[in-house]
Amino acid sequence: MKIAYLGPIGSFTHNVALSAFPQADLVPFETITEVLKAYQDKQVSFAIVPVENSIEGSVHETIDYLFDQENLKAVAEIIQPIKQxxxxxxxxxxxxxxxxxxxxxxxxxxxxxxxxxxxxxxxxxxxxxxxxxxxxxxxxxxxxxxxxxxxxxxxxxxxKDIQEIEENFTRFWILGTQEQLVILPKISKKISLALTLPDNLPGALYKALSVFAWRGIDLTKIESRPLKTILGEYFFIIDVDNESKELIKYALSELTSLGIEFKILGDYSVYTMSTP
Amino acid sequence: MKIAYLGPIGSFTHNVALSAFPQADLVPFETITEVLKAYQDKQVSFAIVPVENSIEGSVHETIDYLFDQENLKAVAEIIQPIKQxxxxxxxxxxxxxxxxxxxxxxxxxxxxxxxxxxxxxxxxxxxxxxxxxxxxxxxxxxxxxxxxxxxxxxxxxxxKDIQEIEENFTRFWILGTQEQLVILPKISKKISLALTLPDNLPGALYKALSVFAWRGIDLTKIESRPLKTILGEYFFIIDVDNESKELIKYALSELTSLGIEFKILGDYSVYTMSTP
Known part of the structure; x- marks a missing residue:
């Protein structure tokens, strides 16, 4: 089995790949876009890319590519502590x-x-x-x-360990077509959505959040990203706790009823790694 | 009068500085942090830095510095089309x-x-x-x-004009202590806030947005930025239409009543520039 990752050998992503797929044939690529393209072109079975760092924030190359393309979905998330x-x-x-x-x-x-x-x-x-x-x-x-x-x-x-802020973690996503079980401690289940809000719905973001809030579904992240059309038009990435599949199902149908488009970027378990 | 800007001469920020302060002594600095420090140290009367691009998103070096430091406030915003x-x-x-x-x-x-x-x-x-x-x-x-x-x-x-996407704009902030009138077309008035949500308030972000939504105050942007403590803790940047000062005043007091801390990053008119 081949796995694409953001190389070269020795990178933080390589370390995640070694933990998640100790037996696989790991294939490094130079950029995040090349990793994702290799997966889309079916050269590999899974792809591993960074998605967010606790200090620097989201990795836009990953988020924007997943938003723009079809058929790319995170099936597992691995959190790795970063030491420099x-x-x-x-x-x-x-x-x-x-x-x-x-x-x-x-x-x-x-x-x-x-x-x-x-x-x-x-x-x-x-x-x-x-x-x-x-x-x-x-x-x-x-x-x-x-x-x-x-x-x-x-x-x-x-x-050794020269980083300024002690608490430094990066989230990595494993993209694939089926859930990938990883032999690491599992801490939660999440769904990541990209929302596109209709122009003609006043307070659209507020209404989108209501759908989750009144059902008691926690959001663990919200971020706007430019739609790359005009300044001030955004799509929204939200990460949602996925403990009740039934409640999430109703929430997603209600988004559709409101005319709010969404794309599921990932539906995954979250695992933690120890320090490399 | 001295104005600090993100240099060197010929940069996009320099072009904004020339439009906003045609008579002033413009002083270039190598990084955004150095521009902001020069202003904090009172070496200059105003500072000009980029804050958001329509394709790349927020300029984190600017946003994070303003969030972390006291006494830095945007008093004008200039939107410039970007051509490469x-x-x-x-x-x-x-x-x-x-x-x-x-x-x-x-x-x-x-x-x-x-x-x-x-x-x-x-x-x-x-x-x-x-x-x-x-x-x-x-x-x-x-x-x-x-x-x-x-x-x-x-x-x-x-x-000429080799950029891939035609619609490419950058927002620049002028930091100062008093409103700076700029001889450019004025398009709106906005307030930018950084919100820190209390841990013990379930659905805190939703409640914070309610404060604006039920008053009919439009948000033009929302973005989460990591608090740099643990993964999954954020502060939120929101840009709010500032057409009714009275309604904004009530909304801000209600945020305080809810236990939601906020910092005003800017209170400004928005101006547009023509293509350089």
Whole structure:
């Protein structure tokens, strides 16, 4: 069985893939869009992509692609704690530190205290940063990347857990056609919906939320995303607790009666991973 | 009078600054955070930063900084249409095309049709990309950047308006202590609020929205942003039509009665600019 994931080897998504599919043939892709396309083209049975980080918020490349395309649905969610390591080939003072912008933002405070002269350079992902540093062993380079990337590219961790905020988690979605059981602790069941509100329904968002509120169905997230037509037109992502399938069924029919279009982006169990 | 803006010269924000403050001393800064800090430190009288794009969504660096800090408030909003140009020193086939990730996303379709062999390189802003290309006149480089950047750095536009989606606008906020009148067409008045919902109030978001809905006050935007504590805790940005100051006053007192904390991020008129 083939599984597409956001690579390269050593990335946070790779770590999720190893936990969820320890026996499968894991295939890395360079961008989220390429992972999702590989799944749509049936090159793989499942795809794994990040969907939200507790500090940075939603991963728009994932959310927008799922909203725009048909037949893509999350069948499991895995929550992974994110820890960032400073790694290098040598122990000399790093002149350039490579990483993804989100990891740079998280490590900036540590670096400015300990390596004030180092310059930041942006890469497409943390794992690419680690690979780039490994490919230039003669240069005074370092990377901010996960532990797994240090192992993969033979780098030495020169400072451990440098992220500024302790509580840093990322949600990853497994896309597939059938529920995927994962051997990890299961914490809840959720449904994620994308709502498109009709122009001619005043207070439409309020009415959409009423459908869930009066039934006592909890929303765990709401976010507007631009419809990419004109400024001020949005679709809404809502995550809904899915403990009562019956109540959800009625709520969804009522949305339809109100003229509110929705798309189910995922219907899944939520699992947690321990620190990589 | 000094005005801080997101530079360098030739950026979209610079263009807004020139329209809003044609007589002032405009001071560029490299990042949004530096612009906002310069204003907080009273180095300048006003600050101008982007807050939302119609395709990419909110500018989190702006929203999160305003939420975290005291005494920062938008006093005017300017909406600018965004058009991207491909520019270079020479007319030879560009081997590398530099730009900000959002502009690259917007120009990718045009470039892959017309320059399939060109490689993309990421820069911190579109105007930096233009400057970098101008600094290497002997290299086969091009940049995706605004018209003003071509003029500023003496580059030739080799393809005009290459953005994929026609309707592309960015909202910019002017931060200050008093209302800033701008000589541009005025289209509406709005208030932007950041809400923090109490844990012990079931359906708190729904109740917060009720306060506006039953008074017939329109919301033009709602977005959740992570509180950066644990995954699944959010604050909410809402933009509210501010045509009736009296109704808004009652709505805000009712939020307080419900135990819902709010912060006013801006209280402003909205102006539109024509294409740069």
């Amino acid at each position: 390591q400073l790694m290098s080939v040598t122990t000399q003072y790093p002149e350039k530190i490579y990483s993804h912008p989100q990891a740079i933002a998280q490590g900036k405070q540590y670096i400015s205290q300990h390596y004030p002269k180092a310059q930041f350079e942006v890469t497409a992902s943390t794992a690419y940063a680690a690979r780039l540093v490994a490919e230039h062993p003669d240069k005074p380079y370092a990377a901010i990347a996960p532990q797994a990337a240090a192992k993969q590219y033979g780098l030495t961790v020169i400072a | 140009q491909l520019m270079s020193v020479t007319t030879q086939y560009p081997e590398k095309i530099y730009s900000h990730p959002q502009a690259i996303a917007q120009g990718k379709q045009y470039i892959s049709q017309h320059y399939p062999k060109a490689q993309f390189e990421v820069t911190a802003s579109t105007a930096y990309a233009a400057r970098l290309v101008a600094e290497h006149p002997d290299k086969p480089y091009a940049a995706i950047a605004p018209q003003a950047a071509a003029k500023q750095y003496g580059l030739t536009v080799i393809a």
